[in-house]
Amino acid sequence: MTDSEVIEAVNDVFADSFEIPREQIKPEAQIFADLGLDSLDVVDLVAAIQKRFGVQVRDDERVRSIRTLQDLYTYLIMVKAEQKKA
Numbered sequence: 001m002t003d004s005e006v007i008e009a010v011n012d013v014f015a016d017s018f019e020i021p022r023e024q025i026k027p028e029a030q031i032f033a034d035l036g037l038d039s040l041d042v043v044d045l046v047a048a049i050q051k052r053f054g055v056q057v058r059d060d061e062r063v064r065s066i067r068t069l070q071d072l073y074t075y076l077i078m079v080k081a082e083q084k085k086a
Contacts, residue, residue: 018041
């Protein structure tokens with residue numbers, strides 16, 4: 001999966017699972033403040049990300065620093081690269 005495919009897949013999750021208009025889905029968008037997700041939505045987001053990308057993110061401390069979509073893109077690209085090496 002290329003970096004651009006990861007970004008597009010993340011954008012699809014936000015558009016499909018949370019009905020966020022595509023024009024609001026930008027790298028600099030704050031997941032909570034700009035996109036309106038709350039703590040309950042995060043549970044759904046984690047489940048959707050894990051299902052879509054085949055990764056486990058619950059126990060990864062790096063997840064705590066994710067604030068923007070760009071943070072999420074970067075994290076998932078890094079995790080996919082780590083999986084590829086393993």
